[in-house]
Amino acid sequence: MYDYHVHSNYSDGDFLPSMLGAAEAAGLSGVGIADHCVVVPDERIRRFRDAYGFALDQTYPRRRGAIEELRDRFEIEVYDSAEMDYEPDAEAEIRAFLDEAAFDYTVGSVHSLDGTNVHYEEPFAAMSEAERRATVERYFEKVVALAESELFEIAAHVDLVERNAALRGLATEDQYDRVARAFADSRTVPEINAGRVLDDYGEFHPTPALFSALRDAGVEFVVGTDSHAPDEIAARAEKIREFTASTGLSPVELDL
Template identity: 25%
Template sequence: MKFDLHTHHERCGHAIGTIRDYVEAGIRHGLQVIGISDHSPYFASSKDREQPGIAMAKSEFARYVEEVLKLKEEYRDRIDVLLGVESDFFPEHAEVYRKVYENYPFDYIIGSVHLSGGVSIFNRKRWNGLTEKQKVEQKEIYYDLISQSARSGMFQILGHIDAMRGFYPAFSDIQTEAVDHTLKLIGEQGVAIEINTSGKTKDCGGWYPIDAILERALHYGVKVTFGSDAHKPERVGDDWELVAKRLKEIGFREWVYFKEKRPQTVPL
């Protein structure tokens, strides 16, 4: 059973291709299940489209859901199309997002922290001039947000939980117990983390999260899933077989995808 739960499309403004293009790519790449999970609008903003080039407009959201559901029906005999969304997590606006999502039949919601301490996690300059203590503080702020997202009850999956290393590979070397505390909490909450292969497109290379985090995730009983985070159709399912092999080497025996917000277990 081959699946990919993290894909985008042109509505977000920084991906290419239609939803149909990604569904067709899933079929070509041998997937039985594909999840569509484009970036959530900025629901708490007074603007219809707060960040063109980053997320879709609020006015597009219902049309996005409608299109996925139509394709789910059209392709039902060829591939299982799942309705998802990659949701930004802002603690101060969580209830706004929660109320919106309650109106739609999502199979799963990915909770991702893209902004930490008011700055993009991918901003290369955020580390300039920081002392070692300040770097630790920044990492702990990030993992506190991830912990809050796990406790929120809004998400079935947490996205790319060490993506802050994307353009700052030394992030992984910053020592703090916050990572273990977060993984323990995620395990207790029953939320899954994704192995996200888009790290290979950033300076850090490889996947999110690093093997050391996956080893600790296994220790804490954290469920894992797969997402290519494809922003172009040809990346759908990227490195799926390699990820499955590595998870087995680490000691995982299964992974999951979500349908109607219920985990579907797939043996490795």
């Protein structure tokens, strides 16, 4: 099992050696350190990035050196990656950075709408139902654009709006079909994401309905625990193993 989505202290996760040790102890064959990275030229997003220390665009050379040294201490395969925030208007900046950084692979994510992180319930709860439905529509439009851009090898948690109680359950079959067609035509592979499977949300990304739409379209998947702490990796990896066994899914491995 290859877990392509783990964070470290180079963004909002635990210390790099601790994360690698936990991944090895969990019996994984490989782990990708995909710390958050934002190169979007938007002032609100820049302030958010700076406040939370998402500075991988500045620190990735130092982290790369640390990964190289740590590879000798662990039997597990370790990949040098990044989870990039995607904005359609910033494709040129993202592409230029990725060409410069030359990660082993990259994970693309849609985290925000108009500068507001979709994790935050309060701004969306204040909207009317029509406004919230329009928000979900815009979210999936960005996910489709991410797939069509082919900037990334992997797309993370492609229905992140489901984590937000104010937006949950508003997605439509038509939106799921559009997402499925976009990934069927893209080199970008969505992930089975276990980042919230053990908390109050209690579900994988994508939700069963979107998972079925993607699978019906012939889309393949990788898996990611989206872990930020060492003790999350083994438990989430086990949930993924149970999920793949119950669904008959055979996750693909990136050609790295």
